[in-house]
Amino acid sequence: MARSRLRKRPLMDDQLTLLRERGERLRQAAQSIGITHAAKAAGVPYTTLRDYMGGSEMKLSAVASLARVCGVSLDWLAFGVGDAPITTAHVAGSSEAPTRGGHQTVIPWIDDRDEGLRVSKAWLEATVARETTGLRLISVTGDAMTPTLREGDLAMIDTASVTVQGGSVFALRVEGNILICRLERCLGGGIRALADHDRYPPQDLSPDEAQALTLLGEVIWSGGPLVS
Known part of the structure; x- marks a missing residue:
């Protein structure tokens, strides 16, 4: 007797509509900070994010992470509940401070490359208990600061x-x-300069060497893929 095969139940039209609408909201949110940046910061593969934006079913954990890094509410992204985020244009290459106004703000890269990171103004003010005009972004390279910071993490520094x-x-x-x-x-x-990875020994700098250091700023926040 032939075994019956389990078949995935097809999605109903209303379910497909909801997924397409959710995908469009996700596209709007991700484009506001850059789709590649959104995928990297949320720990979601780029191809998976692209599928989500095209209307594929989404994992709740991925939706929550994407909502956080894009600066939108989970209710709005998942269900369309509440007001859509207000976006403002950011000119690439501008060295201006983070753009304020509306519900969002843009934090530039330290080298002013590409677009900045657009985040919720409320989230930024709740997360960073300091003046925000000197905030800039950098990408973490290498493993010297593991586990505090990991290769590919997005870090926010206070240049002031x-x-x-x-x-x-x-x-x-x-x-x-x-x-x-x-x-x-x-x-x-x-x-004394220290790495958080124990295979890198500390380095002691003389007063003259310390005076010659070019400090860009203090790292005050970082984000990246979840580590299992």
Whole structure:
């Protein structure tokens, strides 16, 4: 006797309509910060995000992550409940401070490449308890700051905070490259640079070497794929 095969039940027309509408809301939200950036920050493969935007069924965890990084409410993204986000244009290459106004703000990249990251103004003010005009974005490279920061993470730095104290994490420019490490002030005016990965030994900088450091700013937030 032949075994009966389990078949996936076809989606009804109203379900397909809901998925297409959800996909369009997701496209609107992702385009506001850049689709590639949205996929990377939420930990969703680009091809999967593209399928979601095309009307495929979505995992709730992915919807929640995408709503967070895009600066929109989960209710709006998943169900269309509430007001749509208000978007404002951001000119690529502009070195202006984050754009305020409406419900969203744009945080530029440190090197002003491409578009900035568009986030919810309410989320930013709740997350960053400091002046936000000096905020900039950088991409994390290397594994020196693992597990605090991982390769490919998006990090937000405060360019107004360049005073080394208390073992904070800073981004600095060394020979044209951006490095991230934890800095501690030493007696005598020197600085100790530490990696959070235990295979990298600390480096002690003399007062003259510390004075010559080009600090870009303190790392105050990061986001990336969930680590299982």
